[in-house]
Amino acid sequence: MSAAGAPRKVLVLNGPNLGRLGSREPDVYGSTSYAGLVERCTALGKELGLEADVRETNDEGEMIRWLHEAADGSIPVVLNPGAFTHYSYGMRDAAAQRTAPLIEVHISNPYAREEFRHTSVVGAVASGTIAGFGIGSYELALRALADQLRD
Numbered sequence: 001m002s003a004a005g006a007p008r009k010v011l012v013l014n015g016p017n018l019g020r021l022g023s024r025e026p027d028v029y030g031s032t033s034y035a036g037l038v039e040r041c042t043a044l045g046k047e048l049g050l051e052a053d054v055r056e057t058n059d060e061g062e063m064i065r066w067l068h069e070a071a072d073g074s075i076p077v078v079l080n081p082g083a084f085t086h087y088s089y090g091m092r093d094a095a096a097q098r099t100a101p102l103i104e105v106h107i108s109n110p111y112a113r114e115e116f117r118h119t120s121v122v123g124a125v126a127s128g129t130i131a132g133f134g135i136g137s138y139e140l141a142l143r144a145l146a147d148q149l150r151d
Contacts, residue, residue: 007051010145011070012041012138014056015063015082032135041078041138048146052078060088067094076100076149078141080107085120096125101148103141106131 019034032040038054045052057063063084070077071094079102084091095102104122109132123129128144130137 007046007049008076008149009073010045010050010052010076010078010142011066012052012054012078012142013063013066014054014080015084016058018080018082019056019058037135037138040135041142044139044142048142050142050146050149052142060084060091063088064090064094067091068097070102071097071099074099076145077102078105078138078145079103079122079126080105080138081120081122085110085122087121089121092121092125095122098125101127101145103127103144104129104131105137105141107134107137108132 014034014037018037034056041052041054055066057066063081067077067079069075077095077098077100079095081088081091081104085104085106102125104120104126106129110120120129127148130140130144133140
């Protein structure tokens with residue numbers, strides 16, 4: 001909770017193709033739809049005293065603007081950069097400006113996949129990384145944020 005007792009805002013930011021959850025490679029990303037992800041994050045956030053604002057974009061510039069918004073407002077972030085993970089130095093530089101915890105999440109385990117997925121340009125500037133637990137990666141990240149914000 002924030003100082004006034006209202007839920008603390010948290011941005012849950014999703015990069016390219018994550019809006020296609022449920023239909024995109026369900027053997028890799030599971031059968032939960034994007035709407036299902038939003039619902040689960042929102043419900044768990046409420047339970048943890050957080051207001052989860054879940055967003056998705058295929059646009060690198062929009063993601064960078066959202067990370068600037070988070071830095072300017074000291075808003076914690078759960079970030080699934082999607083393919084931006086592996087090459088977006090602009091997004092990495094925006095994430096490095098964070099003024100609150102930022103947790104990188106991945107639905108699949110990038111290290112168990114193609115070699116190009118083994119590199120994250122975001123990991124070094126994140127508070128931590130959670131990967132390989134399906135949609136549960138988001139739930140673990142929200143719980144970790146709630147713990148960090150309490151401390």
